[in-house]
Amino acid sequence: MAQESDWHKVTLEIPFVSHRHALFAKQTIEVDAELQPQAVRRTLEVKDNVLVATFTTLTVRLARLTTNAFLENVDLVVRTLAEFGEEAERGRIES
Numbered sequence: 001m002a003q004e005s006d007w008h009k010v011t012l013e014i015p016f017v018s019h020r021h022a023l024f025a026k027q028t029i030e031v032d033a034e035l036q037p038q039a040v041r042r043t044l045e046v047k048d049n050v051l052v053a054t055f056t057t058l059t060v061r062l063a064r065l066t067t068n069a070f071l072e073n074v075d076l077v078v079r080t081l082a083e084f085g086e087e088a089e090r091g092r093i094e095s
Contacts, residue, residue, distance in 0.1 A: 014051040025077045
């Protein structure tokens with residue numbers, strides 16, 4: 001078993017237009033579990049309008065791979081919000 005000092009930590013802060021959008025991103029991304037939970041620990045939290053992701057991994061390679069996959073997910077969420085976010089908010093208000 002690896003000691004805590006053997007782990008590598010990466011923290012990313014992704015700003016969003018609003019707290020609601022940051023929360024939506026968190027809820028969307030956290031649905032998918034890590035593929036190697038014994039080697040990758042992930043925490044997601046929202047602070048104001050910022051999504052804060054912290055990854056702790058056993059290797060630098062896993063830190064890179066995990067960070068890349070997370071950023072691809074964030075990119076998809078951001079593009080989806082840009083395309084449908086305002087429209088979805090209007091539809092929600094009108095309902």
